[in-house]
Amino acid sequence: MAEHPLPAAQTCLEWLTKMNLIRRFEERAGEQYTRAKIGGFLHLAIGEEATVVGAVAALRPDDYMIATYRSHGQTIARGSDPGRVMAELFGRVDGLCRGRGGSMHMFDLEHRFMGGFGIVGGNLPIAAGFGLTSDYLGNDEVTLCQFGDGASNQGTFGETLNLAALWSLPVVFMVTNNQFGMGTALERHSAQTDLQRKGESFGVPGMECDGMDVVDTWKVTSEAVKIAREQRQPVLVEAVNYRFRGHSMADPEDYRSEAEVLEWSKRDPLKTFAERLIAEGVITEPEREAIDEQAMATVDRAVEFADASPAPEPGSLYEDIYVLGDQVRGWYSTDHRGAGVRKGEDLS
Amino acid sequence: MAEMRYREALNEALAEELERDPNVYLMGQDIGVFGGAFKVTEGLLERFGEKRVRDTPISENTIVGLGVGSAMTGLRPVIELMTINFSLLALDQIVNHAAHIRYMFGGQVSVPLVIRMPQGAGHQLGPTHSHSFEALYLHVPGLLVAAPSTPADAKGLLKTAIRDDNPVIFIEHETLYGQRGDVPAGPDFTVPFGQAAIRREGTDVTIIGISRMAITAGLAAEQLAGEHGIDAEVIDPRTLRPLDLDTILDSVRKTNRCVIVEEGWPHGGVGANLAALIQEQAFDYLDAPVGRVTGVDAPMPYAKNLEQISFPHEAEVIEAVLALFGERSVGLNG
Numbered sequence: 139m140a141e142h143p144l145p146a147a148q149t150c151l152e153w154l155t156k157m158n159l160i161r162r163f164e165e166r167a168g169e170q171y172t173r174a175k176i177g178g179f180l181h182l183a184i185g186e187e188a189t190v191v192g193a194v195a196a197l198r199p200d201d202y203m204i205a206t207y208r209s210h211g212q213t214i215a216r217g218s219d220p221g222r223v224m225a226e227l228f229g230r231v232d233g234l235c236r237g238r239g240g241s242m243h244m245f246d247l248e249h250r251f252m253g254g255f256g257i258v259g260g261n262l263p264i265a266a267g268f269g270l271t272s273d274y275l276g277n278d279e280v281t282l283c284q285f286g287d288g289a290s291n292q293g294t295f296g297e298t299l300n301l302a303a304l305w306s307l308p309v310v311f312m313v314t315n316n317q318f319g320m321g322t323a324l325e326r327h328s329a330q331t332d333l334q335r336k337g338e339s340f341g342v343p344g345m346e347c348d349g350m351d352v353v354d355t356w357k358v359t360s361e362a363v364k365i366a367r368e369q370r371q372p373v374l375v376e377a378v379n380y381r382f383r384g385h386s387m388a389d390p391e392d393y394r395s396e397a398e399v400l401e402w403s404k405r406d407p408l409k410t411f412a413e414r415l416i417a418e419g420v421i422t423e424p425e426r427e428a429i430d431e432q433a434m435a436t437v438d439r440a441v442e443f444a445d446a447s448p449a450p451e452p453g454s455l456y457e458d459i460y461v462l463g464d465q466v467r468g469w470y471s472t473d474h475r476g477a478g479v480r481k482g483e484d485l486s
Numbered sequence: 487m488a489e490m491r492y493r494e495a496l497n498e499a500l501a502e503e504l505e506r507d508p509n510v511y512l513m514g515q516d517i518g519v520f521g522g523a524f525k526v527t528e529g530l531l532e533r534f535g536e537k538r539v540r541d542t543p544i545s546e547n548t549i550v551g552l553g554v555g556s557a558m559t560g561l562r563p564v565i566e567l568m569t570i571n572f573s574l575l576a577l578d579q580i581v582n583h584a585a586h587i588r589y590m591f592g593g594q595v596s597v598p599l600v601i602r603m604p605q606g607a608g609h610q611l612g613p614t615h616s617h618s619f620e621a622l623y624l625h626v627p628g629l630l631v632a633a634p635s636t637p638a639d640a641k642g643l644l645k646t647a648i649r650d651d652n653p654v655i656f657i658e659h660e661t662l663y664g665q666r667g668d669v670p671a672g673p674d675f676t677v678p679f680g681q682a683a684i685r686r687e688g689t690d691v692t693i694i695g696i697s698r699m700a701i702t703a704g705l706a707a708e709q710l711a712g713e714h715g716i717d718a719e720v721i722d723p724r725t726l727r728p729l730d731l732d733t734i735l736d737s738v739r740k741t742n743r744c745v746i747v748e749e750g751w752p753h754g755g756v757g758a759n760l761a762a763l764i765q766e767q768a769f770d771y772l773d774a775p776v777g778r779v780t781g782v783d784a785p786m787p788y789a790k791n792l793e794q795i796s797f798p799h800e801a802e803v804i805e806a807v808l809a810l811f812g813e814r815s816v817g818l819n820g
C-alpha cells in the first residue's frame with residue numbers, strides 16, 4: 139500500500155499519543171487481569187491501535203461510534219477518561235457503566251461511544267438504527283461500526299447491509315480483519331476472504347485499508363465517512379490488521395505459529411508510526427520517550443483511580459433495569475433474595 | 487365511547503400516537519402497502535407516509551436491532567412482528583440488547599421501543615405459528631409485558647406502551663382482532679400499566695385470565711354462577727410486568743381460592759409464577775391449592791380436534807374451580 143504523506147505535525151502527535159496510551163493501557167489491563175483485579179473475559183487490542191485511532195480520527199465528535207467486546211481503545215480514543223475505563227474493568231462504581239458492563243460492554247454517551255457489544259454481530263443492526271435516527275432527523279451525523287472478520291458470517295451482517303443499502307443509511311461498516319475469529323483463521327471461516335467484497339450483492343461499496351498504518355486507516359475511513367455523510371449510503375471498509383495477543387486472556391494460541399506473530403510484529407503499528415515520525419523529523423527520540431512516559435503515568439493514575447473507587451452498593455442492584463415514571467404502579471421486579479416481593483422503586 | 491373492533495382500536499392508538507409525537511414511527515413486514523398481516527396498520531401508510539410507516543425486509547432480528555439503535559438515539563419505534571413465533575428470531579436483540587442495554591451501560595441510555603405481535607391458537611396454523619409466549623418475555627428483567635384482551639385495553643395499553651421509556655413486549659391475540667367492544671373516545675384515553683382489571687366481582691374464587699384467557703375466564707364465571715352457585719371474581723392483569731399483584735392478593739384474601747388460566751405451556755408458565763407469588767404472599771388465606779389451567783404441554787397441532795383440546799376452554803376452567811371446592815363437574819370426565 140502506498141505510503142501517504144503525513145498530516146500536520148500536531149495531528150501526528152495526537153495520534154501517536156493516543157496509540158501509545160492505548161498500548162500501555164492494554165498492557166496494564168492484562169497485568170491487572172493476571173493479578174485478579176479484573177474478572178471475566180479480557181480482550182486486548184494490542185496490535186490494532188492504528189485501526190482504532192485511524193478510524194476514530196475520521197469522525198466528528200457528534201458522529202456515532204460502536205464496536206465490540208474489544209473496545210477499551212475505541213472509547214479512550216473517543217475521549218473517555220482512562221481512569222473510568224479502568225474502573226469499569228475493576229467493576230467499580232466510577233466505571234463508565236458503574237460496573238455493570240465490564241470489559242466487553244464499555245459505553246460513553248457523552249463521547250458518543252455507543253458500546254461495547256458482547257454478541258458477535260449483534261452491534262450491526264444497532265448501528266443501522268443510529269443511522270436511521272440520523273436519516274429520520276435529517277442531520278448529517280454518520281455512524282461507524284466496527285466488528286471482526288468472524289462477525290461477517292453472522293446473519294445480521296447480510297440483513298443489516300441489505301437494510302442499510304435499501305434505506306440509504308449513513309453508516310460505515312468496518313470489518314477489522316485481524317486474521318482470526320477466535321482461533322479460526324479467516325480462510326477456514328469465510329468462503330469469501332476478500333472481506334471488502336462481502337457487501338457487493340447489496341450494492342454496498344467496499345474499500346480496504348492497511349489497519350497497521352494509522353495514516354492509511356484514517357485516509358480510507360475518511361473517504362468512506364465522506365461518502366456516507368454526503369451520498370447518504372453505507373460503505374464497507376476492511377481494515378487488515380493483526381492482534382498480537384491472544385483472542386482473550388484465556389487463549390493459549392495453539393492455532394498460529396510464533397513465526398507468524400513475529401512476522402506481523404515487524405509491522406507493529408505503534409513502533410512503525412513512531413519511527414516514521416522520527417525519520418521525517420516530526421518528533422525526536424527523546425520526545426517519543428516523553429510521550430511514552432506520559433502514557434505510563436496516565437495509566438498509573440488510571441489504576442490508582444480505579445483502585446480507589448468503591449465497589450457498587452448492593453442496594454444499587456435493581457437500579458436502571460427500568461425507567462420508572464412518576465406514577466409507577468405494580469411490581470416490576472421480584473427479589474430473589476427472599477420470599478418478599480418488592481417494588482422496583484422501593485429498593486434503595 | 488365508540489364500538490369498534492380490537493384491530494381498529496389498535497389502529498386508532500397507532501394513528502393518534504403518530505399524530506402526537508413526530509419521533510414515533512412504525513416498522514414491520516407488510517405493514518404499509520399490504521396494511522399488516524392482520525390489517526392492524528391499514529391506512530396508516532397513506533396517512534403518514536413512508537418515513538413513518540416502514541415496510542421492512544423479512545429480517546426479524548435486524549429489524550428489532552434497528553429499533554433498539556434508533557430508540558437509543560431519540561426515536562420511538564413501534565415494531566410489528568407477524569406472529570410471536572417469529573419473535574424467536576429476534577430473541578437476541580430483544581433479550582441481550584433491548585432489555586439489557588440500559589442496565590449494562592449504567593443507565594446512560596434508555597430503549598423506548600414497542601414490539602407488537604399476535605399470539606395464540608385457533609386458526610389451525612400448527613406448531614410454528616400458534617404459540618403463546620407471555621411467560622418467555624415475562625421472564626426477562628428489563629422488559630415490560632402487556633397482553634390486552636379487550637378493544638379498550640388494546641387501545642389504551644398500546645398508547646401507554648408507546649409513551650413508556652422502557653422496551654415493551656405488546657402481545658395481541660390472533661383470535662381477538664375481530665372482537666368488538668366499547669372504546670373511550672379521544673386521544674387522551676390511555677390505560678396505565680400495572681393496573682389489573684376486575685372483570686367480574688365475586689366472593690367465592692378468584693379466576694385470573696391472561697390474554698384471551700381473560701375472556702374465557704369471564705364466560706366460565708357466568709356458568710359457575712348460573713349452574714353451580716359459585717360467585718367468581720375474574721381478574722385480567724392486563725400487564726404482566728409491571729404486575730398489579732396488590733389487586734390479585736386483595737382478591738385472593740377475600741375469596742380464599744384462586745385459579746389461573748393461560749394459553750401457554752404449564753412448565754415455567756405465567757400461572758406457575760403467579761401461583762408462587764400468591765402462596766408466598768397469601769398462604770394463610772388459601773383454603774385450597776392455587777389451581778392452574780394451561781395449554782397442554784405439547785407443540786400446537788394442526789388437526790382441528792387436537793388443536794381445540796390443546797388450549798383451555800370454559801369447561802376446563804369450571805372443572806378446575808370445582809376441584810378447589812372438592813367437587814367435580816357433571817359430564818366432564820364422568
Ligand SMILES: Cc1ncc(C[n+]2csc(CCOP(=O)(O)OP(=O)(O)O)c2C)c(N)n1
Nearest residue numbers: 208256257258286287288289316318319320
Ligand atoms: C453470538 C456469539 N457467538 C459466539 C461468541 C463467542 N466469541 C466471542 S469473540 C468470538 C470471535 C469473534 O471473532 P471476530 O469477529 O473475528 O472478532 P475479533 O475477536 O477477532 O476481534 C467468539 C466466537 C459470542 N460472543 N457471540
